[in-house]
Amino acid sequence: MNQPTLGAFIVSNYYNRPIISWGLVNAAQLDDEDRFPNAGIMSAGQRSLGVAIRAILAEFGWNQFVYAYFTEEDAEKCVTMRNDLQQVVSYFGDIVLAYSIQVTDISNDGMISALKKIQSRGRIIVTCMKDGIGLRRKWVLAAEEAGMIGDDYVYIFSDIKSKGYYVPLLGGGERPAWIPSSGSDENDTRALKAFKKSIFVCDMMGQGSIAANYTVFGEEVIARMKEAPYFCTEDCEGKNYTVAATYSGQLHDAVYAYGTSLDRMFKAGQMANYRNASAFMRYFPQSFVGMSGNVNINDKGTRNPTLFLLSLDESGNNTLRATIYVENMSATYSPLYTDEGVMWSSRKGNVRPNDVPLCGFTGTGCPKSFVEEYLVWVIVAVVVLSLAIIAAGLGIYFSIKARREEINRQNQLWQIPFIHLHQINSKQKSKEHSVRSLQSGTSTMSSRTTVSFKTETRNFLFFSLQREADYEPVVAKKHAYRPRLDDERCAFMRTLRTLDHDNLNRFIGLCLDGPQMLSVWRFCSRGSMADVILKATIQMDNFFIYSLIKDIVQGLVFLHGSIVGCHGMLTSKCCLIDDRWQVKISNYGLKDIRSPEMYEKKDLLWSAPELLRAEDIKGTKEGDVYSLGIICAELITRKSVFNMEDRKEDPEEIIYLLKKGGMKSPRPDLDYDHTIEINPALLHLIRDCFTERPSERPSIDTVRSQLRGMNSSRNDNLMDHVFNMLESYASSLEEEVSERTKELVEEKKKSDVLLYRMLPKTVADKLKLGQTVEPETFEQVTIFFSDVVQFTTLASKCTPLQVVNLLNDLYTIFDGIIEKHDVYKVETIGDGYLCVSGLPHRNGNEHVRQIALMSLAFLSSLEFFRIPHLPSERINLRIGMNCGSVVAGVVGLTMPRFCLFGDAVNTASRMESNGKPGKIHLSAEANRLLTETVGGFATESRGEVIIKGKGVMETFWLLGPNHAIRPMSSRKPVVKPKKIEELHRQETLKSDELLSD
Template sequence: MIVKDNVSVIIGPNCNMPAISLGALANFYNVPLFPWGLATTRALEDPDRFPTVATLNTGTYALGMGLHETMRHFGWTDFAFVYSTVGYSKDKCAVLKDDIEKAVSDYNDSVQISFIYEFPEHKIINQTETTRLLRALKPRARIFVVCLSDNLGIKRDFALSLVDAGMVNDEYVWIIVDTRTRGYVTLEEGVIMDVWVDRYNRNDGRDEEAKEAFKRIFIFTNLIPDGVNYTSFGKDVIRRIADPPFNCTTACDNAKFKIPAVFAGQLHDALYLYALALNRTLAANSSNYKDGNMIISNSFGTFNGWSGQVEINKNGSRNPTFFLFSLDKNAKAVNQGNVFVDRSTLIFTASYKSEADLWWNRKGFARPLNVPICGFKGDNCPLTWDQQYLGIVVGACAVVIFMGICLIVIAFYLYYAKQRENERADKSWEISALLLIKAKSKAGMDSKRSLQSGPSTTSTKMTIDSKKDSLRYGFFVYNREIVAASKYSSRVVVMEDNRAEMRMLRLIEHDNLNRFIGMSMDGPQMMSIWKYCSRGSLQDVIKQGKISLDAFFIYSILRDIINGLNYIHHSPLACHGNISSECCLVDERWVVKISYYGLHWIRSQEKRRKKDLLWSAPEHLRNDDIYGSKEGDIYSFAIVASEVIAKSSPWNLENRSERPEEIIYMLKKGGNASMRPTLTLGENMDINPAMLHLIRDCWGENPRDRPTTDTIKSLLKSMHSGRSDNLMDHVFNMMENYAESLEEEVEARTRELVEEKKKSDVLLNRMLPRQVADKLKLGQSVEPEMYEAVTIFFSDVVKFTDLAAKCTPLQVVNLLNDLYSTFDGIIDEHDAYKVETIGDGYLCVSGLPHRNGNEHIREICSMSLAFMACLKHFKIPHLPKERVNIRVGINTGPCVAGVVGLTMPRYCLFGDTVNTASRMESNGKPGHIHLSSDACRLLNRIFPSFQTEPRGEVIIKGKGVMETHWLIGQDGDSDCEVDRTEKSPPAMRLKDDSPLYRQYQREATMEVDMIER
């Protein structure tokens, strides 16, 4: 028909399936198609599939969107959908079901269809079967959406089935949905009747029951046009049916044709819409009047038609408005709200004023729930109070009783555990006096070690430097650690709160608080035990003055004190109450630690010295307050700071005329110009002036004007910003600088010491043999030693007494010094040792302490000849005409040598060989070298180059007659020959022994133990 009859437009069809088929053809031939009536399927709204279709009816998908919005408005999340295909249009409800299901699922929110049911065709017309089926739906939902046909009285029968099923009550909500309905009236055979009226002569007399049922049934549909104008339009439609080309005269004279069809307005609006689109197309391009796509695109827009306002969207579908109707008390239809639907907007506009207007026939005007309180099956109803809570109450009572018993048991257990814990904690601070061992001083330990001459094995942790016990303090060893004890003269009963305080003190750990170790209560005195700080109190450090307290040192000390105070002020202790330089201890790392805090309960029983009150704040002195306060601690801190800065005792008592009692009196008196310590800076003290102002603020007369510890910490930090806070680093730097200067000084002193040592060694080696001197320097004892063969030399100045008489004492000394210096030079050239000189006597020996075999006789003989030779040229300055002459005696034999005495020790020779050598000298002649027979015999046998001659027999005192010899000279050495022409005194000089011999006679009687000492 489209091809043969050259169709330009298709108006219709008015059913879903034909419209879909025809839409495909229209798309193929590019012919515009305007469906109307019951063609409501969503498929026609697909612009890609049907680009040449514009629908004039209301789509069922849009109805589903409107229904979804209605559910959301009332807060219903679950509803059931039931429908039947019995009636004039069998596919109407099926299509509606699909589109509603699709619309709800597309939103994907809390609203959902809980159940979908289709009534069988043979049962929907049977009211009994319908009632049975409805009863089966009770457990499924409480909100039901229903789709039924308008004819055959199906809606009336359905309402009566609801009554029979007992489903017309406050729990259920029924909503009939349709796009082709006149609401609560039906039109059949041209007669309009209320939907609850029996139209088909069932004669059941239940119209009133049906009407009451419909008062609880809502209708959700699009608005059917009504009013005077639409009535005129309807009459005009009926009249024109008789005109050509319809020519329906006799056939249309039936009563059922006196009222126009429901969709007559849509048919009119479809033709009118095509006309509007065609005009727009012709205006744009007259040649496109058959272009279906162009016609449809020009149909978009809005106009007022006989089916209501027509708004065609870009999908070619109509944007509808749906209405929710219900019956009032008088069974009149009332619009309760409307939903405007387009592709982007869903708006439910309520027409009722309150929920009471909408739910007027419900108990309490309450909105039904989508899930009943008792559940769908009625088995979840709330129990009565007794049913619901009696068991709970009984159980709760039992639980409470049980819990009460448990709490009592737990409380008792916790109390017992707490007591045990307290007992255990008390053991940590309770210290038996038997465990406190008196600490030993290092001085005592060192003295004991010196007596033992053994190495030290005593740990430094077990000894103290110089601390001595006093009436107030003692030092002990506890657990192999030195501790300090604060002694108390009074004995106090320790209460539980006191024990709790000591348990708390035992747990305190802070870098600037000295650790409390415990309390000894079972000894003669009660003592609090504290950790020992090796450098003593801050007062001791200031008094000793062993280290330079520069600005950084002062800052570090004050910072440590205020850090410790700050911890105390923020702890349960609240305040110290007794801050002084005595309780500020210094450990080995120069960290200041506050000690003797807490324990007010025992300190309050102690008598305070007047000196101790010099740190107390004036307000505490006036009130005799021994507990103190935070403000009082700040005042005491300022007094300690003045000590540190001035490097003096508190209030500089040594240089003040006032006594402590007078100072305390002036402090109590107070006034505008209150008495305070003088802040005297030492030399080269670069103290920040702000620190002095801070100290003055801290000892202010008004306690409220004194800064807090937090403020002092902040101010001290600002005074020292940007510099290191490590005191040990500072001390190390000072020590490095001191070490450098000390190294230079030590190096210089070492050089001087080396020079002095060299001089001392030279002097010592001149006094003693080198081997003997080395042993003495090493602290080794020199045992007497026997030498088998040595040669001893004695000499004496002839007529020395006469020469001395001609000289002054000073000249005598100079004479002997010149002579012996000449002799000493000769001795240095020989392997001989000068033992000593006594007056004009001279004693030498060879062969000891260094043994030289038989060389000793040659060395002594050569030396003797050299002595004689040098006298030829020796002159006396003040007696140029006088000549010095000597007598020499030599003997060879064994002797004993050793050191005699501790003070001015002497290396002495003992034995008969010494006596014989002395006799050889005393019995010799001036200018001659007298040899004993042993010496001569050894000399001639070993060194025949020496010339000797026998003297003959001589009577020697203590020896009798001895044969002796003269040493004449040595072959090849004429300078050393003895001048034998000189006249000598008689040979026998038995009564004129030399002083040197007499001295040795006295020393021979000394005991051996003197040598050992």
């Protein structure tokens, strides 16, 4: 039912239509909220069954178990359960699925054979099978015959569609599972005794704990089938139509939930959206009592099922022992017994079995007592040489103790505590820059990569390993399984850690106490050979390629002659390159903890065809030679494995063709760049390496000897060769760097010209150096404000472009006047003009003189200014001046401005706004400094004026220098500037000249 339901879910999700599943639908795929966000599920899934089983194992303190499943009649169910069960135990990580076996031979001998395999791997056996053909009875009888129905064995039967130890019969009624469908026989008593050694997890076929109500409901279903609208009378007679369908209660609850949602939508006025799944699910009921028990719906729209734990009591009755309420990946185990001993009443002492026997699965794990081991010698020692034997005994004791301490010490070397693996922050600290800095810098990237730049991948993590006071960069490979580390495996790990060769990446150890088991290896800064090939960061010639191949071969020669035997999964990703361009083979020696699920299809493109057919991930020496040929092809062609970027086939298709074999079995093309001189003998050797038959491939020693013959005249070191290449490359770059540096200097000059026009030079220089420009207080400055009189009226007679040209012409004249005075132009806002003197360079009291002279020059320049498109119009200014204290600083990050703050600025603005056309309005402070402190200027009191925000103030008019004062009717400009056209032309030429410099 899973595949049809999955198809229906896909269609309903595509069209956004409501869908509610019920019955024997249990695939975990249907519970994928991201894939099916608007679906309702009324049945318990296999994952829920897996979560319940895990809760039972945790409740009884069982840390490992075996899963045995049958695919007879219903292959999909048990395979799905296996995957879901593996996912659940991997999610929690506290319980290990030690062994999984598919029982394909359902004969008595076949089952006994499967049980014998289980015997050496576990005592808690979870089973999945369809009982329509009496498999459970055959299974327990086979276990009894195999001697595996003892007090230390527990069989956990699991099934969604089941009522425990009683099998429903067609037409109603039930029969015990220990009685075959053909009738009682002589083995019924044996089967019942064996079943008492088991427990059962099921959903009671959706009937839960309301069996009485369900019976009445079933009778009503049968009765109503004969009424409208079905009128099933004659066709619904007979044995098959006396009992309602198994999951009719769930169908009732699904229809009830659908009707409840519609009712809620109707009351909410949302019936127009009743076919909209997203709107529909917002009104989906969360809980109610249905015909299949208490219905609790989670926020995914999936029912949180309640599963039941059953066992047989001493009389063989189906007894409910506990309920397990499952919600997502958590389960609540609720026992219905007060004494756990009733669960194990068929066992000696009513004691719960252990998941691992005291003496191990084979019975050989119990240590011998000292008396048993040394009884004869003790007797002889007492009689003959008591003192000598005591001395020998002490010697043996200390020798064993020292050996054990040494073993423990060596074990600690390869067992890496997780707290010693430090995560590295990939965000590198850059040089500190001011947020206002306009300075730019350059950076370079090396072909080497530090571990801090590496990020977590699907199979690898990157750490810094703490070794006393030092830290070593390492790479950690993830592993899905956590095997038990017995003495043999620990001894192998100790040996593996001691393997040392120039072309092997050093194995550091295993991390066993982290969230996931990790194998830790030394980090190589230049990455894998696959990275070097794809990035093409360095040009490879024939000697470069030969050296890399030679390193791989040398590493394989050592590996094949060591305790490891072979690599098994050799790829260009496993061939790492250190900072000396030396190849080091990694990820070797851990064949028994490899997980097929951790490898993508693309990772298998290096595997030999015979290994792909056998699904062998442990590998052979011949398989390593085949993988070597594939890697050599990558090096020569400078392309990825099988040149996947340019092929039409995907990795699965290529693997299929490799498994199929034959004349058309694919192999990498050796189409290399002919500018590189490749020895033809090397091409022949590569083709020999990936031949179809393993027996026809050369051994790794043969490959090494043939490689030596191809390059007998050269013994250069690859690092020296790389240095020579880099030296040649560096010399060619030197001239280019010099040219670029000149261009950079020229561009910098241009940018400085523009910058000095935007900000004071001292301020701009600080920002360029990355220094923070702190706000500064200036005790005495003079602020200037001007405004074009009736500018709004004038602008209404112009187009926007004419207004821009008008202001540009006018301000060009003003900018030229400013350059002749010690004045800094702060900003222009429309027709407003703001200047200041006395900052950022302090000039004593000279600031008031400079502003006064500049103001007079501004008014004088207007005599010669004409508007080209309005020749009859004249420009007039209203000017205000004030002296006082201000605070100046850089404001903003984008387009930073040098701004002024203080009451003196506001007063200057009020002087301008309360002034008169063609006159310079002074505050009392500005008049005092100008006439009493500086002198040389004539002013005239305007009298007391009401100033907004200031009250009544006495203000003054600036008349001009003392020597230039004439009657107002005959007054001439003090400064007569050049004609406007000439001044504008000079300013333009000056700006262009600065930019060109």
